[in-house]
Amino acid sequence: MKKYSLCYFVLFISLVFYGCSRPAAEVNGEKISMKTYKKAMELRLGQHSLQGTKIKESQMKDAVIQQLIGERLLLQVAREKNISVSEDKISDQLDKMKKFIGEKSFNSLLKKEGITVDEYKTRLKTSLTIQRLIRSLVPEDSISEKEMRKFYKNSPRPFIKPRKVMVRMIQTKTEEQAKAIIKDLKSEKGAFDRIAEKLKKDGTAVVSAYGWVNPSFFPKEISAALKNMKKGTYGGPYRGKDSFYIFRVKDRHKERPEKYEEAKNEIKTILLNQRRQAMIAHLVNEKKRSEEHTSELQSH
Numbered sequence: 001m002k003k004y005s006l007c008y009f010v011l012f013i014s015l016v017f018y019g020c021s022r023p024a025a026e027v028n029g030e031k032i033s034m035k036t037y038k039k040a041m042e043l044r045l046g047q048h049s050l051q052g053t054k055i056k057e058s059q060m061k062d063a064v065i066q067q068l069i070g071e072r073l074l075l076q077v078a079r080e081k082n083i084s085v086s087e088d089k090i091s092d093q094l095d096k097m098k099k100f101i102g103e104k105s106f107n108s109l110l111k112k113e114g115i116t117v118d119e120y121k122t123r124l125k126t127s128l129t130i131q132r133l134i135r136s137l138v139p140e141d142s143i144s145e146k147e148m149r150k151f152y153k154n155s156p157r158p159f160i161k162p163r164k165v166m167v168r169m170i171q172t173k174t175e176e177q178a179k180a181i182i183k184d185l186k187s188e189k190g191a192f193d194r195i196a197e198k199l200k201k202d203g204t205a206v207v208s209a210y211g212w213v214n215p216s217f218f219p220k221e222i223s224a225a226l227k228n229m230k231k232g233t234y235g236g237p238y239r240g241k242d243s244f245y246i247f248r249v250k251d252r253h254k255e256r257p258e259k260y261e262e263a264k265n266e267i268k269t270i271l272l273n274q275r276r277q278a279m280i281a282h283l284v285n286e287k288k289r290s291e292e293h294t295s296e297l298q299s300h
Helices: 004-013 034-050 057-080 087-101 103-113 117-137 145-154 175-187 192-202 220-228 260-289
Strands: 023-027 029-035 164-172 211-213 234-239 246-254
Touching: 023 034, 023 057, 029 034, 029 057, 029 246, 034 057, 057 117, 057 260, 087 103, 087 117, 117 260, 145 260, 164 175, 164 192, 175 192, 175 234, 175 246, 192 246, 220 246
Parallel strands: none
Antiparallel strands: 023 029, 164 211, 164 246, 234 246
């Protein structure tokens, strides 16, 4: 479980463009390799496992291939509209990621997933290009104050400021390493941040920065622990899918109702996401209707 890395690595691990001689699908002459498809399947199944939900692999196949096809169609739309992302922007995002988790940890994660830096940069360019396309068609200022107030007033559920905890996370590959870190933490009071920084610098563990999260985001065991962990304390190690985790709670907020001004940014995000998702669906459907494309998954 990674707070920033949880969200961010979903972005960069997913759908990396690998070369393969047997395509899973073809989109207006552009091939989607079987390796790309398999990697996307692994990611989707991993996400469900991380969230503690079970789903049959057979149920995923069509959803994953359609996701890949939709992405290729959106890239084609971006090219038609001369929307691109500069190498400087890609490098800037790459540098931010390395700085956030440490270069050694970054490289070890790439190695674990079988992804080269160039492949990561290709995926990053794809993601940023699609973001730029959608944001150009549905900009931030496309949501009016009137729409937001109406949404708040007519919402079928009250807006609640959820229980949140400000946490920092240390992720290790083995339980033995995690237990050794816990032992070090117990021997030195208040040493969590110092030990975390050393692990980050050495690249021997993945370490996140402090950030606000809803405990319910995590699997059951970790969620329950974070809901009850006192401010200023740490807990773990907790077992994840492939790793072990130690969390420190720096601060926490109780659940309470939100006034409009407090909910305003959340409402704007909801409405923007709704409008942008509708735009994505519209662009993909229009592109499918106007171009010949093959979307059928080939046999393995």
